[in-house]
Amino acid sequence: MAVSDLRIASPKLGEPYLLTPGPLTTSYAVKQAMLKDWGSWDGDFRAMTAELRKRLLDLLGPGSDEFDCVPMQGSGTFAVEAMLASFIPKNGKVLVLANGAYGMRSVETLEYLGREHVVLNKGDYLPPRGEEVANILLEDPDITHVVAIHCETSSGILNPVEEISEVVYAAGRKLLIDSMSAFGAIPLEASQIRYEAMVSSANKCIEGVPGFGFIIARKDELEDARNNSHSLSLDVHAQWAHMNKSGQWRFTPPTHVVAAFLEALRAHELEGGVAGRGGRYKRNRDVMVAGMRELGFETLLDNRWLSPIIVTFFCPTDPNFVFDRFYELMKNKGFIIYPGKLTVVDSFRVGCIGQMDEHVMRNVVAAAREALEEMGVSDASPPAIALEERAKLAS
Structure with missing residues (x-):
């Protein structure tokens, strides 16, 4: 197209x-999709949720069968907090790669969650590089997870996540990616870049409207996330298990936003x-x-x-x-x-x-x-x- x-x-x-x-700015078709009301328990809406999850997984390319998609109500920050709380165990330790406001927001979130963490803060201008990440991981064997921002929109830096991924897995650690403002426009193919989970939002590069985020994670990580979360509503494992069992969201979903997002996903496919x-x-x-x-x-x-x-x-x-x-x-x-x-x-x-x-x-x-x-x-x-x-x- x-x-x-x-x-x-x-x-x-x-x-x-x-x-x-x-x-x-969204298309007229996306806006128009919100003119119909949907029952959150109805079979038609369950089918919409299933299609949404499948279409998002398809964007990962080869290797997507190892992952599953979990939509989460709220803004993108809700979904980021859900990812951090659910996939980092309470005894884990995190290296946050920060070069702007959103890396530092992950730091603040971890402080609220009580997860031990260290920060590589590159300031406003510089991207984190693989060599310095590797050195930090070598010096601190207690680090279990690394958090990276795909595109730091406070500056506009597109961070080298592939380079970061290579050193994280060479060191035997796990990578979580905040791809809030990049997923859907910047490749994040599962066969090319290793990560345990990533997070994005409906109102970014897919060109939907605000109302929910989504976590895409390896199925084994989702299984292991049971009882990690501090929160009832932001528990990714609980949301995932409930969706797979019933096809429904645990709590009231943003039905109109989901309908708009599906329209946006179809347009995304047509555009290539x-x-x-x-x-x-x-x-x-x-x-x-x-x-x-x-x-x-x-x-x-x-x-x-x-x-x-x-x-x-x-x-x-x-x-x-x-x-x-x-x-x-x-x-x-x-x-x-x-x-x-x-x-x-x-x-x-x-x-x-x-x-x-x-x-x-x-x-x-x-x-x-x-x-x-x-x-x-x-x-x-x-x-x-x-x-x-x-x-x-x-x-």
Whole structure:
């Protein structure tokens, strides 16, 4: 299915494009799927849940028969907590690979759970590399699990999970992946990258709406997860066992969200699956980044680490540039961008995912040009310290 054949959503009805890492702009068909009510115990809805689980497993490619899929009510963070609590035993020890807000959120979650952990904190700019992970595991034989973020959307870094996986399993440990903002657009094939479990959400690269996450885990890990969880509602083993026995969710499911997600999964398949979806997002990124650089903006990351999910730009040093004003001007032109999360310099982020194509991204660049002109910003280049920080990554 060519991008030109997609029914790309339009802001003409008053809806701006969401240039965020999710929630994101959805198709009309996905929105329309939520107009019907479903009984959560009914056979038709049980069939919908079964189809959802199968379609998600199919995205793993060869080797998916060793895994099962467990949907979990709530936001993506609910599903991450469910994964950490269910697959890390109470006497386990975790190495968290952090280079942004979401790695540190896993750290905070482990603190709440009372799981022993250590952190490799790479700051805002740098990815964790296999060699340093291997050294930590060699020095600390008590570490049982490693937690990695697939795409750290606070910076836009696409972390090298395949490299990380190789050293984790060479050391005889287990890997859990937070692929919240990458699964469905970045390959995570079971035959290529070893992991015990991964987690994502309905409102990310599959292009559904918020309401549930899902954990995809090895069946033997699911069996071993019994009695690990601290929580009644976030117990992945209990949810999995109940679904396999009855076909139902343990507690009231987000029925409309499930219906919308199934529509999104079908569209994902028609677009060419992970390769097709990821290809469109990469084109979105390349067109948008090239255009923004022509305006003088600089990206936080070198091309090597730019994800096709979201891109971080430094704020211009021009005194006429005020982010809040820039944000409102962009919104008035039909585009909602994302504030930055960096700690050293001011920044903002522009998402590449959702019902958008490269033509929309050209309009994003045009809107940014107009906004700069309206603000009286003649130079979009960042302060020197921003480029100095970026140079650390290149080295």
